[in-house]
Amino acid sequence: MNTVTLSGSAHYIGRKVGMLSREPMRRRLIAQLGGEEAWPDLLALHADRCHAYRDLLLSFAPSWLDEAEGMAEGAGVPVEALLLINSASAELKPPAPDNCTAYMALGSASGSGANLFHKNRDNRPDTQLFFARHIEGHYRTLGGIEVGGLGLAQAVNEHGLAGANNTGSPLAQAFADVGFDDRQILRMVAERGKTCDDALRLCEEMAAAGVARGDAGRYGMIFLFADPSRGLVVEMTDRDVWHEFHDDGLVIRSNHFRLEGAVSATGPLEPNSTTLQRYARAEDLLGPRAGHLQPDDFLAAGRDTAGHPASLCNPSTVSIVTHQLSPEAGCRMSWVCNGYPLAAPTREWSHSEVATPVEYVDGTSWVSPPVRA
Numbered sequence: 001m002n003t004v005t006l007s008g009s010a011h012y013i014g015r016k017v018g019m020l021s022r023e024p025m026r027r028r029l030i031a032q033l034g035g036e037e038a039w040p041d042l043l044a045l046h047a048d049r050c051h052a053y054r055d056l057l058l059s060f061a062p063s064w065l066d067e068a069e070g071m072a073e074g075a076g077v078p079v080e081a082l083l084l085i086n087s088a089s090a091e092l093k094p095p096a097p098d099n100c101t102a103y104m105a106l107g108s109a110s111g112s113g114a115n116l117f118h119k120n121r122d123n124r125p126d127t128q129l130f131f132a133r134h135i136e137g138h139y140r141t142l143g144g145i146e147v148g149g150l151g152l153a154q155a156v157n158e159h160g161l162a163g164a165n166n167t168g169s170p171l172a173q174a175f176a177d178v179g180f181d182d183r184q185i186l187r188m189v190a191e192r193g194k195t196c197d198d199a200l201r202l203c204e205e206m207a208a209a210g211v212a213r214g215d216a217g218r219y220g221m222i223f224l225f226a227d228p229s230r231g232l233v234v235e236m237t238d239r240d241v242w243h244e245f246h247d248d249g250l251v252i253r254s255n256h257f258r259l260e261g262a263v264s265a266t267g268p269l270e271p272n273s274t275t276l277q278r279y280a281r282a283e284d285l286l287g288p289r290a291g292h293l294q295p296d297d298f299l300a301a302g303r304d305t306a307g308h309p310a311s312l313c314n315p316s317t318v319s320i321v322t323h324q325l326s327p328e329a330g331c332r333m334s335w336v337c338n339g340y341p342l343a344a345p346t347r348e349w350s351h352s353e354v355a356t357p358v359e360y361v362d363g364t365s366w367v368s369p370p371v372r373a
Contacts, residue, residue, distance in 0.1 A: 003355035007134040014067035017129070017361060018074025024127035024147045024363040025075045031126075032085055043080045050080045052178045053087035056211060060180070061188065063135050064150050071148070086150045087178055099123065099167035099215065099255055100153075101278045101312055102224045103286060103298070106231045107248030111292035114326040117226045118298040119154040119164035120341075122316040127363040128153075130319070130338045131356040138191035142334060142351060144319055147363055151183025154321050155190035156351065160228045160332055162323045163189055163199065168220025168235060169257045169266035175238040179213030180206060182221040189225070196232040196245065199225040203234050204241050212238045220266065222253050228325045235262040250290045254279040274310035281312055295335055298322040303341040313341050315369050339367025 004020065006013045018025065033042055043050065057065040068086075072079035100123075105116040121128075123146065130144035143155030156162040165182035180188070185206055189199045203223065206212045214221050214237070223234040231246040235257045242262040255275035257263050269275065285301045286293065302320035304312045313320075322335045332351040337344050338360060344367035347357075359365040 002358040004358050004361055005355045006131055006361070007354060008136060010063035010066035010135045011070035013133060013135060014070025015074040017131075018071035020074075020358065020362040021127070021129060021147050022075040025071075026077060028126050028146070028148050029077060029081050029085065032088070033081060039078065039081060043078065043084065046084055049087055049178060050083045053083050056178065056180070060209075060211060063138065067135070068150060082148055082150075085148055086184075100164070101252070101254045101282060102164040102166055103250065103252040103282055103301075104224055104226045104231050105250050105286075105290070105293040105298075106226065106246055109248060109250045109290045109293060112294050112324055114324050114331075115226050115228060115231065116293060116295060116298055117156075117162040117164070117224070117323040117325060118302060119321055120302045120312055120317055121153050121319045122314060123153070123318045124316075125318065125368050128319050128338055128366045129363060130336055130360045130365070132354055134354070135191070139194075140354070141187070141190045142349065143187075143190065144321065144336075144338065145183065149183060150187070151181065151185075152187040152190055153183055153319075155186055156323045156325070156332075156334060157190045157193075158351070159194040160325045160329065160351070161190065161193055161195060161199065161225065162227070162325060163223060163225045166222040166224075166253055167215045167255050168222045169255070169263075170268065170270060171214070171218060171220055171237060171265060172267045173265075175213045175217040177213075177217060179211045179238065181213050181215060182223070185212060185221070186223065195227050196225050196230055199223070199232055200234065200241075200243055203236060207236055207239055207241045210239065212236065214238070220257060220262070222255070222257070224251065224253055226325055228327045233259065235259045237265055240265065250286055250293070252279055252282045252286070254282075274314070277307055277310040278312055281306060295322045295324055299335055299337070299346065302337075305342070317341060317369060318366075319344075338365050340369040343367045
């Protein structure tokens with residue numbers, strides 16, 4: 001098995017990822033920005049946005065800018081194209097599907113002797129990468145993201161802090177136009193936090209600085225976090241953060257706010273939303289197993305197709321992952337299915353692994369959801 005170790009400077013890691021994922025990255029850019037011949041005019045049209053996002057990175061995450069420049073160099077694409085897709089306004093992004101379902105079993109709700117954490121990612125069918133990454137000066141992370149992305153869609157770090165981001169409720173008031181989206185906030189937490197307390201602090205800092213931005217600027221953000229001791233739910237807009245700590249129990253989130261206070265910031269659900277159905281189905285599957293839940297139960301729920309297409313595993317599900325957050329660092333484990341859960345294999349992944357199989361970085365491990373008729 002060929003592996004790659006993504007450890008060192010941000011530019012070095014970005015260049016490695018760009019070289020390995022060159023073809024799927026170019027395919028994504030063409031799908032989102034049009035043919036390469038159109039890029040110069042499009043990038044000139046959005047130059048102000050790219051500059052604003054560059055300034056944001058320099059102020060809050062300068063290593064990410066180094067990484068983006070390395071990624072662009074490795075893939076042979078303009079760095080401005082990567083900055084644009086990572087800061088994209090609504091008109092440059094196809095409408096996202098209902099985004100994601102996540103759940104965690106804490107304390108006595110887990111039957112494994114450790115807190116369990118899971119995410120189903122629903123997204124556009126861009127090639128998904130999954131890798132261990134250790135940028136100098138930050139914590140080592142294990143997580144996944146669409147090719148070319150600077151954030152993380154699910155993550156766990158070397159301290160056993162796991163996180164998942166879900167698109168939240170539609171908002172009564174839109175977000176700022178340029179800022180860090182939920183994937184980028186999740187990465188910031190994973191690289192800088194050790195515990196759920198750190199996760200809350202970092203989310204609150206982003207909101208206080210006015211640099212948080214939900215999907216397309218129109219949706220809230222939902223985060224689940226867990227460390228080996230407890231769990232945390234965060235629901236937030238660009239300026240407000242609501243939270244709830246959990247020491248014990250089964251906690252589920254899909255795509256609607258549930259915390260008191262957060263609900264008042266939302267508008268009506270989209271007419272085609274499946275968030276309520278997926279939430280109820282996860283409760284039905286996992287609730288009766290509380291106290292006995294194992295990683296296999298979480299993975300099985302992630303593959304459930306009851307009520308299809310308004311199901312946990314649906315035509316937009318691009319990956320699932322389960323983490324076991326044992327108190328002993330050497331026993332922590334993840335189960336990674338990088339692709340449509342009914343077709344992609346599941347890899348057992350120890351958190352002590354520092355190298356990543358090349359196929360998880362070049363995109364060839366990813367199995368696309370079936371094409372919808």
